[in-house]
Amino acid sequence: MPPEPASSAWAAVFSLAVGVFALLTAEYLPASLLTPMAADLGISEALAGQAVTVTAVAAMLSGLLTASLTRRIDRRYVLLGFTVLLIVSNLLVAVASNMAMLMVMRILLGVALGGFWSMAAAVAMRLVPAALVPRAVSIIFSGIAVATIVAVPLGSYLGDLSGWRNTFLAAAGLGVVTLLFQWFTLPRMAPHGTARLGTLWEVLRRPGFGVGIVGMLLVHIGHYALFTYIRPALENIMSVDADKLALLLFVFGVANFVGTLAAGWLLQISLRLTLTLTPVLMGAAALGLALLPAGQVGYVALVILWGLAFGGVSVAWSNWATRMVPDQAESAGGLVVVGVQSAIAGGAAAGGVMFGLGGTVTVFTISGAILLASALLIVLRVRSPRAPQTAAESA
Template sequence: MSEYAERTWAPAAEQQASWPAVFSLTLGVFGLVTAEFLPASLLTPIARALDIPEALAGQAVTATAIVAFFAGLLAAVVTRGLDRRRVLMGFSTLLILSNLLVAAAPNLPLLLLARVLLGIALGGFWSMATAVTIRLVPPALVPRALSLVFSGVSVATIVAVPLGSYIGGLYGWRVVFLLSAGIGLVTLVIQMATLPRLADLGAARLGTLLSVLQRPGIGLGIACVVLVFSGHFALFTYVRPFLESVGGTDVSGIALTLLGFGLANFAGTLLAGFLLERSLRLTLALMPLLIAAAGLGLTGLHAGLPLQALLVALWGLAFGTIPVAWSTWLARAVPDETETGGGLIVAAVQLAITFGAAGGGAIYALAGVAGVFATGGALMVATSAIILASISASKPA
């Protein structure tokens, strides 16, 4: 995206890919995202058990997101000089502790403390995931390795909410979080067995965040991340109301449609490695256009369930490639500060979640759910144009 990226992204010495270590990062991502999503399916029983309103119990999700925002920005600074293997295992330990505390929580303060610990682990792990991944495989295999790591998000998206709800209904919500702690423990053991020692190669300080943002093209790239993810979360937050009110879809149809989204998202994550090895630029620009086509198509076609499900699956496929694509862009744009860059992306995505949900809510109040989808689609088109315009003077990525 910038001339700086073209100058600094150079092939490293030949190395062997450490796929077991990459897989351990995938498990880490899966465990963290699963724990992040679980309250969405268990909010009612949690609120009932702790004798608090559901709206208050929902702040467990908010606490995680806020802390993850700051943890993503500060993780590289706070852990400066530490072996990255130990740091990642520390975040996995926090994941285990968070789940155990939630499972034992007798009141709201302890629940929030547990979710704060999860936020630290989530933001910190995400900020370092790309930086560590590119050190585990040769440069040519980075897109493929990142697609494997991000597949953990897709799998968690598919299984966390429905499986959490099902197991919680059978055995209680506390058992669900104990199982989530078990996933974290398995992850920690595998990381101990597979991750090599990884010395901290950077010298991150608070000023490093600003200096990285000031590099040519980086600030604009991070802004595009915010726009793309804001558009997606504005649409996804209101996909069920859209399918119910505009599409006239029943509960079973909605469940199948969302399952299709999750499966297509997983496929898109795996497809990303193939696409990015051919053209990073086209992938960055084309995928928001596909999401726009899906959003605008849902709004304008007023089609029945089969076509709606197909458009939602197209959306899921396109979005599956986006986190991998932007992480690959980051690895090429700031190879000397990938942890700081990763923190900026984590912060950008957390902001996008807030902007997307809040902005979508405001549009929903003014123009209804169809207005949300029309506006979100238009935002995606505009973002694709910005991406194309901003990289038009650069050499092909």
């Protein structure tokens, strides 16, 4: 393991949060610009939508391979390299003249996204003392929540105002700001460990790690089966119009952001409590939305509860992975990225099957049960390693 830092590099931590925000914003942009992109490139909206798919697939592969392929390179330069890829991808998407060029550039974005995410928790261990790692990881991953809140509506607004190509140019500009922030704040971080492709299998075979990944998959599958159908669910259950729906989604995003930051505090109290409580609250919210006559105020409260709980999921599992295998934290982070990306695809597919069988009530009821079952698995089988001691505590 690398030596624990003597002081906290909070500016570097915030630069990583900005990096996550910039990467996720770029990933989400096609969702809000699909129609004008398809029309300009002369392709169908369905085909243009594959720009999101190829990004996710590339992110999965990058998450798996980053630790082994960059094992001899200073982590500062690896992270800066991913931000450069973000800038290049957005710039070239903005001038893309055909579908092939668009897809290649979105693959570059996926490489940056998966690699950056897989390294985030491991790098946090190099920037702050051990006792503060949960707080640092929660700050870094707050970039996901902020991107969830602003990326789609902001992308739609800028696209209508100045065109989809200029929106990607603006995303490239955000990448330049991110690169400068990271250049001046990230310290040198010599490579540590001997990660190779075989290391991934070795990490999966560590006692308790595999069953933990299963628990993590169930939590994310349960959530993304719900989230994929959040719009029809809110329209059918709460009978909201388009304006109220947009407001509810904004409230959900804000709750998600608050939950991400709150998870950093809760993790310092108990990792096991955080891992268990998040799916319990999400499952309760899902079942409440599906089965309870809660009324408008009650339903809004359940949506807020769901957003708060999910805000802690990525933070909790990233911390769990690095605590389980602190000597191969980057490889563990890569496996978490692959698990999450797989769960997004699997959850959406499972949600589609459930939706076809019985509509939104079926989706929310079964997904709520899956989330509660995952909490039970976590309580009974998932190991929860203790937080590492600081140098002062161990003295």
